[in-house]
Amino acid sequence: MVQRIEDYGVIGDLHTMALVGRDGSIDWLCLPRFDSPACFARLLGDEENGFWQIAPADGRACTRRHYRGQTLVLETEWETAEGTVRVVDAMPPRKGEATDVVRMVEGLRGRVPMRMELRLRFDYGHIVPWVRRQGARLSAIAGPDAVWLDTPVLVRGEHQATVATFEVAAGDRVPFVLTYHPSHHSPPEPSDAAGDLACTERFWAEWVAQGDYRGQWSDAVIRSLVLLKALTYAPTGGIVAAATTSLPEWLGGGRNWDYRYCWLRDATFTLQALLGTGYVQEAGAWRDWLLRAVAGDPADLQIMYGIDGTRRLTELELDWLSGYEGSRPVRIGNAAVAQLQLDVWGEVLDGLHVVRSSGLSPVAEAWDLQQALVEYLEGRWQDPDNSLWEVRGPRRHFVHSKVMAWAGLDRAVRGVDRFGLCGPVERWRALRQQIHEEVCAQGYDPVRNTFTQSYGSAGLDAALLLIPRVGFLPWDDERVVGTVEAVQRELVQDGFVLRYRPGGDGGVDGLPGEEGAFLACSFWLADALHGIGRTAEARELFERLLGLRNDLGILSEEYDAATGRHVGNTPQAFSHVGLVNTARHLSGTHPATDAPTP
DSSP: OOGGGGEEEEEEOSSEEEEEEETTEEEEEEETTTSSOOOEEEGGOOOGEEEEEEETTOOOOSSSEEESSSSSSSEEEEEEESSSEEEEEOOOOOOOOEEEEEOOOOEEEEEEEEEEEEEEEHHTTTTOOEEETTTEEEEEEEEEEEEEEEOOOOOOOOOSSSSEEEEEEEEEEEEEEEEEEEEEOOOOOOHHHHHHHHHHHHHHHHHHHHHHSSSSSSSHHHHHHHHHHHHHHHTTTOOSSSSSBBOOOTTSSSSSOOOOSSTTTTTHHHHHHHTTTHHHHHHHHHHHHHHHHSSOOGOOSEEOOTTTTOOOOEEEETTTTOBBTTOOOEEESSSGGGSOHHHHHHHHHHHHHHHHHHHHOOHHHHHHHHHHHHHHHHHHSSSSOOTTTTTTTBOOOOHHHHHHHHHHHHHHHHHHHHHHHHHHHHHHHHHHHHHHHHHHHHHHEETTEESSSBOOOOOOOGGGGGGGTTTSTTTTTHHHHHHHHHHHHEETTOOOOOOOOTHHHHTTSSSOOOOEEEEHHHHHHHHHHTTTTHHHHHHHHHHHHHHHOOTOOOSSEEEEEEEEEESSSSSSSHHHHHHHHHHHHHSSSSSSSSOOOO
């Protein structure tokens, strides 16, 4: 049975990531990259769509699990009547093109009967590979994909799966290594499982040691930073929004999207989290990915790109997969890539300004790109758009989009004033003022004392909490305070924040059904409460949010308070970025306004 989303831990090698359940089963793994087709897709279907389980023969869930220290080496333990056993899972840093999943079974007490079942299904559970024995190894090949299994345990074929039964006594260490390699290449050399585990543990321990976070909640912050690093595609520096596709925002519903891509709007928040905790190299790699991805005509800017900067992310539905708990359709690709979301131009301009302000070594073409982006905003900021929430209803004049257009102009003005860069600064100042006046006149409801989701709207939007965060108005402005209180009053449900009310304003997003509370927005509310001086409430909310993490410190995209379950794709980078930045703000290691009010 597929488990709850929060029952999954993750391992990864900075190219892809596997989801490991409490029952010792890997139910999701895309090879060789985050955005490649999955070879284990039971998460979105059933056992015929592929999984790899190693666990006591009785099939029980684990007794306990944890990561080794601050690494991404996962240890899962079972206490049984016969004894105690541990499975250690890791994906070592890559050497060349081969991808390894290392699983070491360790006997701790007694003698425990074990069962291994490997059901490989390439192309998202659609293709059964040709499996054969090659000496002491097992190979599974289909089209461009090939996987090798190395283990001293005797395995056999059974109902189009590879299975094994064996016993583990105290002191035994039994390795299983699954290696992916392109099928047209020579088979990879067998791995040293014990050595690979030690190498993986050392890699993560050395990486964590590079950080300099000294605030409160350090364990939670470091775990979130490790997960952000694990969501990074090492060859390019791009950071995917999540490792999964189509985990539903509402159980049984159709709000199921592919998040295995890089969203531009995440750039500023991610850069703030990395730079603010000492990970300058990662921030620089993300900046460089950003510059490469958006190079070209600013009119062609997309809201998201593939992990290597790919632009074409065609959305398809996989009709052979039943969906997580029946939540269909299962989608790959993302049609929102073609939407107009004006806030993205502002987010990119803000992100590049954050990098320049941090002292990270400058890139000459960054200012040329910023000027081109500003020029585009000058001609398009008055257009309606689809908003940062990628609504699939009619375009509107969303307030957050206009505020971020203002922020883009503001960062360009600061580039001239603070860094002596060249540009038509007086024209930019005038337009910045024009946008500010329009937003305050058309996006603000004086009767309710709150900014609204769009011009003339009765609805609210959690992104309004970012108005003071980007410096549009100061925290003590009565309109800011009123907006924070309105969001708290109208968008908080069961203690956490909704992005917006999907049925508001005649069905603003054009989609049926509901969704859970959006965790990044809940972190924004904690920041906002702190910003307006209600720090005790902010800390209380933050502690509640920390309590939503699973036992391994992982957050998904959303939370369904009615069922007490994680929903949406996981691990969600935006949620963990929110955790890091809010901890920084509440700890006093960084002010709540990342962009000081001019």
